[in-house]
Amino acid sequence: MSSTKVGGWLKGATVKRGGLSSQLASSSRLTPNTAQPQTTSLSMFSGGVKDSTGKTQEYSSQDDQCPVCKSDRYLNPKLRLLVSSCYHKMCESCIDRLFTLGPAPCPVCSKILRKMAFAPQTFEDLTVEKEVAVRRRMHKDFNKRKEDFIDLKSYNDYLEWVEELTFNLINDIDVAETEAEIAQFKAENAAIIEQNMQTDERAAQELREEEERERAEREARMREMRSQEDAERAEREKEKNELIDRLQSSDAPAHKLVKQARTEAQKRVQRATAGLNLGARSASQLLRSRAAMAVPDPPHVPLSDDWWDYSDRFTLRDNYDDPMSDAVRADVDGIFRAGGYRVKESWERAIRFAVAGLDLRPLDSSPDVVMSTA
Amino acid sequence: MADSTVPDASPPTRRGLYESSSQYQHWRFSPTQLQEMRDNLTNKAVSTIRAAFERDEPGSSNALEFLSSADELALVRLYATKIPQLSAHFRFSEEIEATGISYLKRFYLKNTVMDHHPKNIMLTALFLAAKTCNRMVAIDDYVSRIPKTTAADVLDLEFPVAQSLNFEFAVWHAHRALWGLFLDLQTLDPPPDPDVLHEAHKIALDAIRRSRLSDVELLYAPSQIALACLHRANTDLVRRWLATKGEDLDFAEGLCNSITNEIDAHGVAPPVEMVREIDRRLKLCKNPETIPGSRAYLRRRAELEAMAAAKRKRKAERARAAMEAEGDPFGPGMGDGAGAGSDSSGAGMDVD
Numbered sequence: 001m002s003s004t005k006v007g008g009w010l011k012g013a014t015v016k017r018g019g020l021s022s023q024l025a026s027s028s029r030l031t032p033n034t035a036q037p038q039t040t041s042l043s044m045f046s047g048g049v050k051d052s053t054g055k056t057q058e059y060s061s062q063d064d065q066c067p068v069c070k071s072d073r074y075l076n077p078k079l080r081l082l083v084s085s086c087y088h089k090m091c092e093s094c095i096d097r098l099f100t101l102g103p104a105p106c107p108v109c110s111k112i113l114r115k116m117a118f119a120p121q122t123f124e125d126l127t128v129e130k131e132v133a134v135r136r137r138m139h140k141d142f143n144k145r146k147e148d149f150i151d152l153k154s155y156n157d158y159l160e161w162v163e164e165l166t167f168n169l170i171n172d173i174d175v176a177e178t179e180a181e182i183a184q185f186k187a188e189n190a191a192i193i194e195q196n197m198q199t200d201e202r203a204a205q206e207l208r209e210e211e212e213r214e215r216a217e218r219e220a221r222m223r224e225m226r227s228q229e230d231a232e233r234a235e236r237e238k239e240k241n242e243l244i245d246r247l248q249s250s251d252a253p254a255h256k257l258v259k260q261a262r263t264e265a266q267k268r269v270q271r272a273t274a275g276l277n278l279g280a281r282s283a284s285q286l287l288r289s290r291a292a293m294a295v296p297d298p299p300h301v302p303l304s305d306d307w308w309d310y311s312d313r314f315t316l317r318d319n320y321d322d323p324m325s326d327a328v329r330a331d332v333d334g335i336f337r338a339g340g341y342r343v344k345e346s347w348e349r350a351i352r353f354a355v356a357g358l359d360l361r362p363l364d365s366s367p368d369v370v371m372s373t374a
Numbered sequence: 375m376a377d378s379t380v381p382d383a384s385p386p387t388r389r390g391l392y393e394s395s396s397q398y399q400h401w402r403f404s405p406t407q408l409q410e411m412r413d414n415l416t417n418k419a420v421s422t423i424r425a426a427f428e429r430d431e432p433g434s435s436n437a438l439e440f441l442s443s444a445d446e447l448a449l450v451r452l453y454a455t456k457i458p459q460l461s462a463h464f465r466f467s468e469e470i471e472a473t474g475i476s477y478l479k480r481f482y483l484k485n486t487v488m489d490h491h492p493k494n495i496m497l498t499a500l501f502l503a504a505k506t507c508n509r510m511v512a513i514d515d516y517v518s519r520i521p522k523t524t525a526a527d528v529l530d531l532e533f534p535v536a537q538s539l540n541f542e543f544a545v546w547h548a549h550r551a552l553w554g555l556f557l558d559l560q561t562l563d564p565p566p567d568p569d570v571l572h573e574a575h576k577i578a579l580d581a582i583r584r585s586r587l588s589d590v591e592l593l594y595a596p597s598q599i600a601l602a603c604l605h606r607a608n609t610d611l612v613r614r615w616l617a618t619k620g621e622d623l624d625f626a627e628g629l630c631n632s633i634t635n636e637i638d639a640h641g642v643a644p645p646v647e648m649v650r651e652i653d654r655r656l657k658l659c660k661n662p663e664t665i666p667g668s669r670a671y672l673r674r675r676a677e678l679e680a681m682a683a684a685k686r687k688r689k690a691e692r693a694r695a696a697m698e699a700e701g702d703p704f705g706p707g708m709g710d711g712a713g714a715g716s717d718s719s720g721a722g723m724d725v726d
Contacts, residue, residue, distance in 0.1 A: 306388070306389075307389060307390065307391045307393075307394050308388040308389060308390045308391065309390075309391050310390055310391065313619060314558055314561075315561065317560070317561060320557045320560055321560060321568055322556075322557060323572070324553060347554075347557055349550070349554075350550050350551070350553040350554035350557060351554040351557055351558050352391070352554065353546060353547075353550045353551040353553075353554050353596060353597060353600075354551045354552070354553075354554030354555045354557075354558055354597050354600060355554070355558075355597060355619070356390055356391060356392035356546070356551075356595065356596075356597050357390060357392040357393070357398065357595030357596070357597050357598065358595070358597045358598060358601070358619070358621060358626075359621065359622070359625070360392075360393075360398075360594075360595050360598070362404065362593055362594050362598075362629070362632075363402060363403060363404035363407065363593070364404050
């Protein structure tokens, strides 16, 4: 079992930091002093893409074995398996042997390959490698966006079609037809593809610039803060020295001089903080400015029904002599009013109850009974 | 009684907010209606219980003496007097106390005492009232402060009570209307003497508390009840107020009289001895299906189980048929063809 397999087919060994040491640490006891060749070169090549960040590492495991010559790390300590464009693995010596004299058929599938067609492996699983390469290629050409379509359904149909093509390419189904369809699409939509490519490029560029700006801003702020702190410190030092000089030279009593120095220091601090506040905007100011920019909502139309609310039957006063609500109105701690409670609403409800249904005739016995007694 | 032969003077073109409430629409009756309802309920219960007894042992029910609707009412009224005591014990507001009593009364318009003893229904009604009036008590706390009660006693009945109330939990109370009257009377010109007003309010509130034992809240609007109680306390003030509102004085006074008569007649706790005797008889004629462990109870349980199983089977059948027909256990979709048909069948599925 590969000792470097993290688990799961997708979790390969792509971004494994501290590669060399971890490899050695987890390596089998068979070959304790084997030096593993790690490619951390800046031009890591995988599926035709250069990785410029230098973070991806080549995949390799302890029990690699070249399927062609069957040599492993024991026989060849510098074993390095490269992957062909038909996704078959081979060690470098075999590649040398087979392809140095020009194009030759792949020993596994007999596809004609050149020596250049080999690249180091990034993913543990070769099918993943193939899929990533296919998708990368498809994405370059099939970059239409939602805005390019009339409605959602056509966009979804397009996406589904693209996925179908991708699936065919990955699983080698009807490759020729699929390639023909792709070529046709490219020919028909060359303009849109070009446009979208440029838009994406521009968006990426803007993002980079934005990040740059933010970083610059942050650094500027840090610098300013640091310079301010230094200025503060220098000021305090100066004051201390001044005080000492004054104590030395003048005749005035010591405590008066000290008090004087302290008031001067306070005044200075106040001036400094006032200066700062003028620059920074408080949170409430920011909110208000944003609110001013906001688009106004359409006016709210409340639910309307035609129930009569008896409001013409009474007039609500602002104050009543009401022993029941004395505790609430006194409310020293403001607890009752916390949820937005207002005594006036309570009074209104009570008075509404008092006039609601005042003229309602009570239900009597059924009309025929009444008739008989009338 | 208000004179119903006088036709309504100009049919009202506007309908007040009170008429949108469930209390007005579903819980307002006439005295004869109330009596009918109660009698029907008792008779139906008696026949069901008789049948249950007969199924157990034929001939046993002839010797039994069942309760009459008046007996039931007396029992319910007694337990309605216990709610204020319990509510004071928990320091509930008057709103909760009044709501609990309303729930109790309404429950026994739909159920009989022989099926559900008011002792536990009273506890459940108060618990439910506390919940709906936004002053919920945790069930453990509630039950720990009432001797000889378990949480199951209360919680098992909570849903049946709510169902009998038709889930209409908002009750308009007369004591709030009285408060409103008290406030609005201060706007009279010239304003009444505060002491007089306070005194009248006190007397009227006492009358309202007594009225909760009677049926007035099922017959009249809460504003009318409050008016009647205040009318008895201080007639002059009420007359002046009615004049400012432009109300028909005769109608109002007639109404007040009927209400106060009703309160005087029934707003008293029934004598304890009588109720004890009723309780004794109740123990004998209780519905055996409600006594856990009895044969009738087990038989009823089996019946319900069978019904539930049949319903489940029907549902499974429907799903299976839909699966075979459409390949989708939920039946045809809303938009593909059988739209209206599937909608109605879907709606009807659960209303078995």
